[in-house]
Amino acid sequence: MDTKNVDVSRRFALGLFSAVAAACGRTPRPLQILDHVLAKRSSGALPKRAPASPLWDETSEYSTPLAQQNVTAPMLQQPGVTRVKARALHDGTWIAFRLEWADTAKNELYGPSTFSDAAAVQVPRESGTPPSPMMGHPGGPVRILYWKAAWQVADQLAALHPNKPPTDYPFLASAPEHRELMEKQYAPASNAGNPNFHKSGDPPLFLGEAEMFGSLTGVPNVELDGRGEYAERTWRVVLAAPLANLGSAVRPGRESSVAFAVWEGGGQNIGSRKMRSEQWARLILE
């Protein structure tokens, strides 16, 4: 038998299955469900912006319950998303996580009393005994990769108020060569270099470091990537970062830890009002 032809036909069959499944809007069943997060080495380019890529079927799935954050005030008073599924791939340089959870509504607006769906992946910055899973502890830092649906919307103001008439903002009157500077001056957080400020086209992610609740601080000048897609009342979100930017704990061939959090915008989840995995999960990179 021609083994080459068998291999080709198997790959063709697998590709056809993936294509049909994708066309039907379904993700093929995971290969395996594990009690830890296994980041396999990707056989192709990391699907950093493709939550539905068939490459995600190369790796196993981890599923964990989420609990209300009820340790520090302000607490989440009503439960939100109660379970999240996670998969991970890496290419030796970057790692990408894909989180998946059921959500009855897509919340991607972020305005007064209007909150966006969001999710985060947390890892210890250093190897060894992991710090507190609740955003670390003093001397025990964690790195947090955070995605927010609102950051995928090109213009929040236009999305919040689609019928808003055109407005002559003062900075629009400045000469074109000064426009960017003036626009920045009328946006204080932008002017102050706040990493929470996202302009259109920026990756919808943020990388921060924390050593306890309330201490999350942006890690400057990092390249991040990712994207979320909402379909059939389910979010599938890819959060990707260079391994080096997550600290020294997460490396190929090593075991580390990982934890997750999800915010349901419709339930006014924001900040510490979140659903979180209560314990670290093992994270193993091939």
Next chain:
Amino acid sequence: MAKVYNWQLGREMDYPYEDARPRKQWAGLFDINKCIACQTCSIACKTTWTSGRGQEYMFWNNVESKPRGFYPLGYDVNILNLLGEQTWEGQRYTGQTIFERAPTGEKVLGWRPAEEDYAHPNLGEDEIVGSIEKGASYGLPHEHWMFYLARTCNHCTYPGCLASCPRGSIYKRPEDGVVLIDQSRCRGYQECVRGCPYKKVYFNPCTGTSEKCVGCYPKMEMGEASQCFAACIGKVRMQGFINRHDQVREDNPVDYLVHVRKMALPYMPQTGTEPNMYYVPPIHVPDSFLVQMFGPNAPEAVRQYRNAKDDPILRGLFALFGSTDKIISTFQVQNEIAIGFDEQHNEIVRVPAKEPTFTRPATDRLYQIRRQNST
């Protein structure tokens, strides 16, 4: 929770942080009886600070008609309703504050306005307290009332916004007590919006952070009055610094009206934030309403204000309102002349304690025409 002393309540109260009063605390005096709601203060602030994208609905300074007006909708009645019964025994508040009544899992008792609550910045403008029955307008005094309330951030001694922020992104400047949001650190959780009982923090959807009145601190650092104070054409306001309740200086205009005469009163002191904007209450409003708004000293403040014309110091002090763009640190009244001084005790303004009145004949003899106005 730490125990801190709130002089406006006449007692200690719970607060998430230890007492840390600033070296100086800026404060504002407002004579409500003079305000005509021209909104010059609102526009002065708006054009200075909030004309950017995402700031359209922000009014760090607004003027609303009471009792029917609010911005945002129902901000005061909502928090007073949540607070429950608010009782005073003399000068001591025996009800609970927003910190003492915080539910489990929260640092502060609060609520967050819906977006629609910001839809009508001048809702209830000029509306009086009730409907007027036929012929009632011919009698005096009128039974129905309203008044204008100019509001900025209160730059509270124990800010609800600061207590609510889980990230410590809000701070109080030790040099002047201005409460600021660190725009490099805020992550837009809107907990401060929820925790401020006066709803003077606003979320900016374009920057993803919350923003609030900065007290025009760059002007304040130069001894200049903030935009909304300097722009007040009705001479309703005076800006200064308030001393601690146990370190009162009688030549400080804010101390004199707040601590000595108890005529300028904090707005909703029962929230427990120790707000630093002080109001001379309107004279034509029922005591029960005034006590709810300004605490137990309101009726006596009204009585003193009615007699202010017979008090040379009060006459002089009120004449200094709106008389200069500078911040008056100390004042004196001598021989019907009121003088304001800056921090270095340099004289910055001098005004007559009583405006002279001139009366002209009712008819202009040259043009043989009756005058519209003879005084």
